[in-house]
Amino acid sequence: MKRLRYLMCPPDHYQVNYVINPWMEGNVHRSSQPQAVAQWQRLYQIVKQYADVELVTPAPGWPDMVFTANAGLVVNQQVVLSRFYHPERQGEQPYFREWFQAQGYQVLELPEGIAFEGAGDALLDRGAGWLWCGYGFRTMLEAHPYLAKWLSLEVLSLHLIDKRFYHLDTCFCPLSDGYLLYYPPAFDTYSNHLIERRIPPEKRIPVSEADAIRFACNAVEINRVIIANQMSTSLQERLQQVGFTVITTDLSEFIKAGGAAKCLTLRLDEPVAAVPAMAEVTKRLVSLRGHLVDSNLLTEALDRITDGGGSFQIERLHLGAHRPDPSEIQLWVSAPTEAVLDDILNNLIDLGARLADGMETPVRLEPVTQAGVAPDDFYVTTIYPTEIYHQDRWIRVQKQRMDAVIVVEGLTATCRLLRDLQVGDLVVCGVDGIRTLHKPTQERGQEFGFMESGVSSERRVELVVEEIAWELRRIRERGGKTVVVAGPVTIHTGGGPHLATLIREGYVQALLGGNAIAVHDLEQSLYGTSLGVDLARGRTVKGGHRHHLKTINLIRRYGSIRAAVEAGVIKSGIFYECIRRGVPFSLAGSIRDDGPLPETRMDLLQAQAEYAQLIEGADMILMLSTMLHSIGVGNMTPAGVKLICVDINPAVVTKLADRGSLESVGVVTDVGLFLSLLVRHLQQLGQPYHLRAA
Numbered sequence: 073m074k075r076l077r078y079l080m081c082p083p084d085h086y087q088v089n090y091v092i093n094p095w096m097e098g099n100v101h102r103s104s105q106p107q108a109v110a111q112w113q114r115l116y117q118i119v120k121q122y123a124d125v126e127l128v129t130p131a132p133g134w135p136d137m138v139f140t141a142n143a144g145l146v147v148n149q150q151v152v153l154s155r156f157y158h159p160e161r162q163g164e165q166p167y168f169r170e171w172f173q174a175q176g177y178q179v180l181e182l183p184e185g186i187a188f189e190g191a192g193d194a195l196l197d198r199g200a201g202w203l204w205c206g207y208g209f210r211t212m213l214e215a216h217p218y219l220a221k222w223l224s225l226e227v228l229s230l231h232l233i234d235k236r237f238y239h240l241d242t243c244f245c246p247l248s249d250g251y252l253l254y255y256p257p258a259f260d261t262y263s264n265h266l267i268e269r270r271i272p273p274e275k276r277i278p279v280s281e282a283d284a285i286r287f288a289c290n291a292v293e294i295n296r297v298i299i300a301n302q303m304s305t306s307l308q309e310r311l312q313q314v315g316f317t318v319i320t321t322d323l324s325e326f327i328k329a330g331g332a333a334k335c336l337t338l339r340l341d342e343p344v345a346a347v348p349a350m351a352e353v354t355k356r357l358v359s360l361r362g363h364l365v366d367s368n369l370l371t372e373a374l375d376r377i378t379d380g381g382g383s384f385q386i387e388r389l390h391l392g393a394h395r396p397d398p399s400e401i402q403l404w405v406s407a408p409t410e411a412v413l414d415d416i417l418n419n420l421i422d423l424g425a426r427l428a429d430g431m432e433t434p435v436r437l438e439p440v441t442q443a444g445v446a447p448d449d450f451y452v453t454t455i456y457p458t459e460i461y462h463q464d465r466w467i468r469v470q471k472q473r474m475d476a477v478i479v480v481e482g483l484t485a486t487c488r489l490l491r492d493l494q495v496g497d498l499v500v501c502g503v504d505g506i507r508t509l510h511k512p513t514q515e516r517g518q519e520f521g522f523m524e525s526g527v528s529s530e531r532r533v534e535l536v537v538e539e540i541a542w543e544l545r546r547i548r549e550r551g552g553k554t555v556v557v558a559g560p561v562t563i564h565t566g567g568g569p570h571l572a573t574l575i576r577e578g579y580v581q582a583l584l585g586g587n588a589i590a591v592h593d594l595e596q597s598l599y600g601t602s603l604g605v606d607l608a609r610g611r612t613v614k615g616g617h618r619h620h621l622k623t624i625n626l627i628r629r630y631g632s633i634r635a636a637v638e639a640g641v642i643k644s645g646i647f648y649e650c651i652r653r654g655v656p657f658s659l660a661g662s663i664r665d666d667g668p669l670p671e672t673r674m675d676l677l678q679a680q681a682e683y684a685q686l687i688e689g690a691d692m693i694l695m696l697s698t699m700l701h702s703i704g705v706g707n708m709t710p711a712g713v714k715l716i717c718v719d720i721n722p723a724v725v726t727k728l729a730d731r732g733s734l735e736s737v738g739v740v741t742d743v744g745l746f747l748s749l750l751v752r753h754l755q756q757l758g759q760p761y762h763l764r765a766a
């Protein structure tokens with residue numbers, strides 16, 4: 073059998089001198105030079121038994137030169153030289169270049185700014201001959217098309233997502249006859265699907281995390297002999313069953329720097345593959361404008377690209393000269409396929425990004441062919457104002473809400489729910505010709521700057537309440553609209569009378585809730601109890617549990633809450649005030665409802681429609697201790713509406729307030745306390761207002 077050739081570099085200057093991967097953390101200056109030399113020598117002797125080994129002279133000051141896998145990628149007599157991502161390794165490049173040139177290789181170099189780390193991130197499949205290429209930490213996705221073109225290979229891009237496995241060869245090892253040793257959690261879902269599509273199950277050998285962190289995948293295979301640092305017995309047996317021999321040799325000194333057997337070697341005679349050159353990598357130019365740095369918008373956008381399996385290259389960055397000035401960035405976003413790119417672009421459009429190359433490209437409209445079902449790649453709306461480019465103009469989308477579809481009729485575009493789609497409706501698809509409009513974050517901050525989610529201290533709650541009181545007053549004075557969404561806890565915590573006061577004093581223009589808040593409020597009005605508890609004394613009333621059902625029964629007898637109020641049976645409370653003041657309300661049913669009350673909508677589609685109608689035109693929505701109804705309302709509400717979420721559970725508040733807009737505010741506190749403070753502050757704001765206890 074033909075002897076293979078490898079390149080190694082003696083560890084004369086090996087040390088852990090800096091931290092560029094998680095393995096190096098805590099190991100700076102902790103590696104032992106004599107032990108490293110001994111371990112390297114043993115590996116060298118083993119490899120030499122099975123293959124020829126060439127040596128490159130180590131250069132002082134470049135400790136990682138020992139990891140020759142990162143010198144470049146050799147295919148036949150060509151080498152694509154590495155262009156290291158970290159400056160700590162960039163000084164190795166000239167030494168490797170010199171060595172390859174001296175050996176007569178044709179040296180190919182990527183353009184500046186495109187990182188590539190050689191055979192550490194580019195591994196030939198030993199069965200079919202395509203090239204698996206990693207990206208995400210060191211090598212950039214943008215390097216992949218060059219490899220495909222220069223080496224005439226089909227390149228399959230794999231997205232690395234676990235920083236411990238920062239190079240492809242730390243978690244992925246193609247073996248003879250198309251076998252693959254790999255650690256699946258190191259890759260994103262898309263990459264795992266790609267691997268599964270290309271490698272049949274009987275050839276895939278997934279390793280455990282324990283084996284992965286022993287660098288079992290960082291193995292050198294020479295004619296069915298696998299050389300690695302360590303491997304569990306079970307993994308060794310599995311490999312033996314399919315005809316491989318495993319040799320383990322301690323390389324712990326090198327693991328301190330994040331490398332083992334494979335990293336310490338570079339194969340010099342990869343065979344030529346006769347497959348057509350191909351790399352699916354596709355890219356679009358995107359521009360983003362706003363307070364990129366102070367508002368974290370840029371970090372968020374870049375995270376969305378990399379988390380989504382893409383990569384980026386900055387084309388142009390203009391930073392505003394003064395704090396209020398907006399900044400602008402244009403960047404190329406690349407992804408391994410069109411579908412992945414579209415997902416990323418959708419996420420960026422949600423952030424306010426524009427497709428710089430296709431700004432004036434018309435939206436793509438596809439007809440609905442089945443009622444209630446949209447075409448596959450329909451655009452999913454967000455809470456942000458959206459415009460589409462259609463018939464040579466930008467058109468503002470009406471009835472903005474999240475999780476809807478945009479339907480275009482003539483020059484009108486409207487958000488519509490999936491279930492309302494009719495056959496023939498024209499639906500916006502893809503990513504072209506769509507933009508969302510975000511107010512600069514700073515502007516919003518000034519307006520409602522006190523509002524941050526996760527409010528906790530009492531003083532902080534007081535401050536927030538003060539601001540909400542101020543806002544409520546302003547909305548009332550200008551004839552605006554405040555909507556309250558409330559759960560039954562509002563009543564249990566003694567907040568009922570305060571909410572009734574707000575309604576009576578004209579601060580609430582619509583009330584949304586479920587069956588329970590109404591039943592509890594009416595029970596309190598009739599019996600002074602809520603679920604049988606005397607709220608004034610905080611004690612359970614004997615037989616009080618019946619009050620709940622008796623209340624429901626009584627209202628059912630009258631036919632509606634309104635009828636009971638008009639008959640003089642209900643004389644106080646939230647719903648009494650609503651009916652007296654003509655404040656509309658909607659009660660949405662749920663599976664746990666008792667009764668229900670006649671007004672409770674058990675048809676949820678009808679309830680959703682009623683909620684949506686009452687929310688329309690709202691300036692502010694107060695969400696009081698109901699996760700279910702608040703989430704429902706949040707999904708229907710466009711950006712620009714101030715949302716105040718009050719809940720005792722910080723997790724609920726974070727979930728509700730986290731809409732990526734500063735107009736949402738979380739207040740973590742008891743809802744009864746919140747309402748009493750709010751009413752007190754409104755009282756202090758005074759003037760034509762005088763407070764009566766409900």
Ligand SMILES: NC(=O)c1ccc[n+]([C@@H]2O[C@H](COP(=O)([O-])OP(=O)(O)OC[C@H]3O[C@@H](n4cnc5c(N)ncnc54)[C@H](O)[C@@H]3O)[C@@H](O)[C@H]2O)c1
Binds near residue numbers: 665720743
């Ligand atoms: N008998 C009935 O008919 C009945 C009884 C209860 C609920 N329901 C129905 O069930 C559905 C869900 O009910 P829900 O909205 O109460 O439940 P939910 O779980 O959606 O929300 C309750 C929220 O209140 C919060 N909370 C608890 N104590 C609080 C306090 N002291 N201060 C502030 N927040 C506090 C919780 O953290 C939770 O997020 C509704 O449709 C409701 O009408 C019906």
